[in-house]
Amino acid sequence: MADKIAVNEANTFQAFLEDAVEDYEQTQRDLKEIDILIKQSAAEVEKLAQRNAQVTNYVKQLRTNFETLPREDIREAYEALVDVQERLQTMRGQLEKLQSDQRNLERLADFQRRLLDFTADGASLPSGKKKSTRREGDSSSVIRVIQTEEAAKQGLVRQMHDGPASALSNFILQAEICQRFFDINPDRARTELNALKSAAAATFSDVKDFIFDLRPMMLDDLGVVPTLRRYIESFQEKNGVSVPITVTGVERRLESHIEVTIFRGVQELLNNALAHAEATQIQVSLDLAPERVQAVVEDNGSGFNVDEVLNEDSRTIGLAALQERIEMLGGSLTIQSSMGQGTRVDFSIPLDPDHT
Numbered sequence: 607m608a609d610k611i612a613v614n615e616a617n618t619f620q621a622f623l624e625d626a627v628e629d630y631e632q633t634q635r636d637l638k639e640i641d642i643l644i645k646q647s648a649a650e651v652e653k654l655a656q657r658n659a660q661v662t663n664y665v666k667q668l669r670t671n672f673e674t675l676p677r678e679d680i681r682e683a684y685e686a687l688v689d690v691q692e693r694l695q696t697m698r699g700q701l702e703k704l705q706s707d708q709r710n711l712e713r714l715a716d717f718q719r720r721l722l723d724f725t726a727d728g729a730s731l732p733s734g735k736k737k738s739t740r741r742e743g744d745s746s747s748v749i750r751v752i753q754t755e756e757a758a759k760q761g762l763v764r765q766m767h768d769g770p771a772s773a774l775s776n777f778i779l780q781a782e783i784c785q786r787f788f789d790i791n792p793d794r795a796r797t798e799l800n801a802l803k804s805a806a807a808a809t810f811s812d813v814k815d816f817i818f819d820l821r822p823m824m825l826d827d828l829g830v831v832p833t834l835r836r837y838i839e840s841f842q843e844k845n846g847v848s849v850p851i852t853v854t855g856v857e858r859r860l861e862s863h864i865e866v867t868i869f870r871g872v873q874e875l876l877n878n879a880l881a882h883a884e885a886t887q888i889q890v891s892l893d894l895a896p897e898r899v900q901a902v903v904e905d906n907g908s909g910f911n912v913d914e915v916l917n918e919d920s921r922t923i924g925l926a927a928l929q930e931r932i933e934m935l936g937g938s939l940t941i942q943s944s945m946g947q948g949t950r951v952d953f954s955i956p957l958d959p960d961h962t
Contacts (some may be wrong), residue, residue: 630718640708647701654694661687830865831857855894875903875951883907900954909943
C-alpha cells in the first residue's frame with residue numbers, strides 16, 4: 607500500500623513537472639510573439655509621430671492666413687490633426703501595454719525557470735521532456751505553489767464577475783433606459799444619464815484598485831517601498847483599519863523578484879489579518895539592511911494555533927506558499943500566534959550585495 611501511494615505521488619509530481627515545462631515553453635513562445643508586436647508598434651508610433659509633426663506644422667501655417675482660407679480647408683486640416691493625434695495616442699497606449707505585458711511575461715518566465723530548477727534538482731531545461739530526480743518534499747512544494755496560483759486565478763475570476771462584468775451589464779441596461787426616455791421624457795433621460803455617469807466613475811475607480819492589487823505598475827517604476835506605502839494607504843481607506851508602516855535602513859531598489867516577494871508577502875499578511883483574524887490594528891515594519899531585508903506584520907486579531915493551521919492547506923495555502931517561496935530565496939519565515947493574542951509574522955530574505 608505504501609509503495610502504491612509513493613508511486614502515485616511520483617506520478618503526480620511528474621505530471622506537474624511536465625505541465626510546468628509546457629507552461630515555460632509557451633511563455634517563451636509568447637515572449638517571441640510579443641517582441642515582434644512591440645517592434646511593429648514602435649515603428650508605427652514613429653511614423654505617426656512624424657505625421658503628427660507634419661500636420662501640426664501645417665496647421666500653424668494655416669493660422670497666419672486664417673481669415674482668407676476657405677472654411678472647408680481649415681476644417682479638413684483640424685480633422686486631420688485630431689485624427690493623427692488620436693491614432694498616435696492609441697498606438698502609444700498599445701505600445702506601453704505590450705511593453706508592460708512583456709515585463710510581466712519575463713517575470714513569469716523567470717519564476718517558471720526557478721520553479722523548474724527547484725523541482726528538477728538543478729537539471730537544465732529540456733528541449734523535449736526529461737524526467738527529474740525527486741527530492742524529499744519537492745512534490746508538496748510544487749503542489750502548494752500550483753494550488754496557490756489556481757486559487758489566485760479563481761479569486762480574480764470571482765472579482766471580475768462580481769465587479770466590472772456585473773457593472774458593465776448594468777451600464778448596458780441603463781443606456782437602454784436613457785435611449786427610451788430621450789424622446790418621451792428628456793428630464794428622466796438626464797437623470798438616468800447622471801446615474802450612469804456616477805456608476806461608471808465608481809466602476810472605473812474599482813477597476814483601478816483591482817489593477818493595482820493585481821500588479822501595481824509603480825512596483826516596476828519606483829520600487830517596493832513607495833508601492834507598499836501606496837498600497838497600505840489604499841488598504842486603510844477601503845477597510846477603515848489603521849496600518850502604520852515603519853521603514854528603516856537605506857531605501858533603495860532591490861532585485862525585481864525580491865521586491866515582488868516582499869510586496870506579495872505583506873499584501874497576503876494584511877488580507878489575512880483583516881479577513882481571517884478580524885484585526886482592528888495592524889502594524890507593518892520593513893528593514894532594508896545591507897545584507898538582508900526583513901518585513902514584520904503584527905495584528906491584534908483573533909490569532910490561531912500555528913501548527914494546526916499550517917497543516918490545514920485549505921485555510922492557509924497563501925501563507926504556506928509564501929513560506930515556500932521565501933525559503934526558495936534562501937530566507938526564512940516565522941509565525942508567532944495564539945488564540946486571542948494576535949499574530950506576528952516575520953520574514954527575512956538575504957540580499958546579494960552586487961545587486962543592491
